[in-house]
Amino acid sequence: MVDISQYMTKAHDMGLVDGTVPVEYYTSPEYFQREQAMIFRRAWLMVGRVEEVGNPGDFVVRKIPTLSANVIIAHGKDGQVRAFHNSCSHRGVALVCEERGNALTFRCPYHAWLYRIDGSLNAVPSAQDFPHVDKAKNGLAPIHLDTWNGFIFLNFADTPEVSLREFLAGLDVMLDGAPFDQFPFYVQVTDEIDCNWKNLVNAFNEGYHVAILHQKTLRPAVVPQENPHLNYLDIKQFGPHSAGTVQRNFDYNPDAPVLSWVYSQMLPTSAPDQQAIAEGRAGFYEHPGINRLNIPNFGTETITIFPNISLQPLANGYLFYQFWPLSHNRMRMEVRIYSRHAPKNLREEFAMAHTLAATRDVVVEDMAMSRLQQIGLETGGKKVQNFGENEPLLRMFTRDYEAYLAGGGMLPGQDSAEAAE
Amino acid sequence: MTTLQLPEQFAFLQPFVATWGNLHTQDERYRKRQELAYSDLKAFHAALAPRLEEIFSYLDGFDPIALPEQEALLLRVILGLTEAAQAVEIFEQPHVPYAPFPHSVKMEWVGYRPH
Numbered sequence: 339m340v341d342i343s344q345y346m347t348k349a350h351d352m353g354l355v356d357g358t359v360p361v362e363y364y365t366s367p368e369y370f371q372r373e374q375a376m377i378f379r380r381a382w383l384m385v386g387r388v389e390e391v392g393n394p395g396d397f398v399v400r401k402i403p404t405l406s407a408n409v410i411i412a413h414g415k416d417g418q419v420r421a422f423h424n425s426c427s428h429r430g431v432a433l434v435c436e437e438r439g440n441a442l443t444f445r446c447p448y449h450a451w452l453y454r455i456d457g458s459l460n461a462v463p464s465a466q467d468f469p470h471v472d473k474a475k476n477g478l479a480p481i482h483l484d485t486w487n488g489f490i491f492l493n494f495a496d497t498p499e500v501s502l503r504e505f506l507a508g509l510d511v512m513l514d515g516a517p518f519d520q521f522p523f524y525v526q527v528t529d530e531i532d533c534n535w536k537n538l539v540n541a542f543n544e545g546y547h548v549a550i551l552h553q554k555t556l557r558p559a560v561v562p563q564e565n566p567h568l569n570y571l572d573i574k575q576f577g578p579h580s581a582g583t584v585q586r587n588f589d590y591n592p593d594a595p596v597l598s599w600v601y602s603q604m605l606p607t608s609a610p611d612q613q614a615i616a617e618g619r620a621g622f623y624e625h626p627g628i629n630r631l632n633i634p635n636f637g638t639e640t641i642t643i644f645p646n647i648s649l650q651p652l653a654n655g656y657l658f659y660q661f662w663p664l665s666h667n668r669m670r671m672e673v674r675i676y677s678r679h680a681p682k683n684l685r686e687e688f689a690m691a692h693t694l695a696a697t698r699d700v701v702v703e704d705m706a707m708s709r710l711q712q713i714g715l716e717t718g719g720k721k722v723q724n725f726g727e728n729e730p731l732l733r734m735f736t737r738d739y740e741a742y743l744a745g746g747g748m749l750p751g752q753d754s755a756e757a758a759e
Numbered sequence: 760m761t762t763l764q765l766p767e768q769f770a771f772l773q774p775f776v777a778t779w780g781n782l783h784t785q786d787e788r789y790r791k792r793q794e795l796a797y798s799d800l801k802a803f804h805a806a807l808a809p810r811l812e813e814i815f816s817y818l819d820g821f822d823p824i825a826l827p828e829q830e831a832l833l834l835r836v837i838l839g840l841t842e843a844a845q846a847v848e849i850f851e852q853p854h855v856p857y858a859p860f861p862h863s864v865k866m867e868w869v870g871y872r873p874h
Contacts, residue, residue, distance in 0.1 A: 528865040554849050594848035595808040596840060680871040684823050684834060685815050687873055691785060692841040694866060698789075699845055699855050702864070706857040 339564045340634045345583070347573035347730060354733035358722040363739070364534040364715050370666040377645050377742045378404045382484070382491040382498070382505045384647050384660070386411065389488065389522045391419055395440040395455060399424060403662050403670050405494060409481060410434050410444070414456045419485065421492055422457045422478035427471070444478075453478055486510050488519050500748045507577030507749075509643065512627035520621055521655045521676040525690065527698050528672050529705060534715070535646065535661045535669040536735070537708035542640065542648040542659055543731035545570055545584060551707055555700045559590045559608070562635045569728050570640065572631050578644035578738035578747060580731055583629050586610065586637025596692065604689035606696065607655035607675050610637075615653055622651035642731065644738060654678075657697070667712055673701050765836070766829050769814065772836050775803050779839030780832050785866045785873070792842040793853050793861055804847040807840050826874075834874050 349357070363369050385400050397412040408424040424432045426446040433446040433453075443460060444453045452461040457478040462468055482493040484502035487510070491502050503510060531538070541547065545568030549561050561568050562585045570582030588610070592598050605611050614620040622628050622639075628651055629636045641649040648659040658674040675697055681687040714720075725732040741747040763780065765772055778795070782788050792800065814837055821830050846853045854860060
């Protein structure tokens with residue numbers, strides 16, 4: 339059996355000695371308000387991919403529920419992608435009602451104020467009645483937008499404290515050029531859950547629960563013999579962001595009739611494409627920042643981008659998870675299963691629908707447990723949660739969460755990539 | 760009133776048409792799986808799973824975006840197996856353990872219109 343102890347990162351290896359976290363962080367409305375102000379209005383927030391607005395005129399409308407924000411992201415004729423609050427300068431109407439589309443102008447359906455796709459105000463009917471409105475100063479209100487490796491980030495601060503590059507703190511360097519663009523097609527699962535958002539952030543930051551909670555779903559495919567508690571390996575820190583290498587069980591060979599038929603048609607995003615790996619065309623597997631130590635039985639590099647993103651690049655696509663707090667005990671979770679292409683025939687549609695159901699069921703297990711956890715936290719018998727040596731990323735998230743709430747967390751101009759070797 | 764019929768060679772699936780044939784989204788299929796008795800899910804899986812390849816070989820002969828009525832019905836019935844198989848092959852019960860019941864989630868395909 340492979341000895342993986344050399345790759346195992348424990349909390350004390352990272353200097354994370356505090357093994358408890360106050361339950362209050364997970365149950366208090368005041369903490370939610372502080373999170374809105376000190377985290378979500380300060381951090382860069384990932385909101386999508388550039389492929390979603392690939393051509394001039396393409397736009398999408400995104401809700402950022404934590405901030406009650408409604409945002410238009412639009413690809414201008416000049417090639418630039420911009421973000422605006424979806425709100426008419428006249429009397430505030432959210433003027434773009436489609437979720438996505440292609441347009442050269444946005445026209446408010448209330449009184450027909452007209453905006454160009456770059457957000458500038460183009461025309462006001464009966465303009466002589468608005469002598470005090472300077473068209474040049476009354477475009478749609480812009481939101482800071484930047485992109486990294488095809489991912490679109492927004493920053494809701496008046497002036498961001500750090501650039502996106504500084505915010506990413508070296509994670510961007512490790513994953514520079516990782517081929518997310520090779521997997522443009524996705525199916526999405528969305529649900530709202532009665533729990534604190536950090537319950538689910540934490541669930542994606544440790545493998546300890548996989549053999550238990552996911553014993554029927556993930557365990558057979560994922561937990562290898564040499565790592566029965568699925569410790570995350572070779573954990574890297576980049577400011578508040580992290581990456582950990584996660585193994586997979588390559589002895590897994592599904593024999594259930596429908597599952598094996600699905601595998602024969604179109605491999606699930608989560609299943610390794612053995613032939614592609616052998617031939618060196620397995621997308622992320624060739625990237626030097628992913629499984630940089632060539633740990634045997636490699637499954638995925640689980641990447642956490644503070645505060646609310648988890649990405650899992652796989653041989654055959656990648657999984658995207660986002661966690662939005664709605665209150666101290668309610669959250670919205672978005673899951674996207676990215677793959678190379680849309681189904682090309684009915685066999686592939688069936689296979690992808692099956693993969694969607696299977697992935698959803700795993701996530702439903704996590705959501706169900708996070709809901710039970712919230713009930714247990716709110717009953718009031720416990721003042722702390724305990725985070726183990728095998729849950730270093732939970733301790734790390736807590737450390738950086740506390741730093742943000744205290745007004746810190748971001749270090750302008752400093753490259754804080756500090757890999758925990 | 761006549762019930763919509765499956766293509767003749769797949770008449771063995773007729774007992775499952777009333778359950779699965781009028782469902783049009785993955786979430787409707789997910790909810791149906793939760794409502795059914797486990798024995799019903801097992802019977803559906805046992806009848807259909809061994810013949811999936813045969814059915815898709817037949818459906819390969821049709822344009823996916825212009826399926827005739829009978830073939831569209833056949834496809835809707837067999838898409839129910841994407842959910843029933845999770846119950847039978849993975850959980851050995853209709854529900855995801857510990858999840859609320861009935862449970863529903865939003866599922867969207869972006870840039871593709873599923874059947």
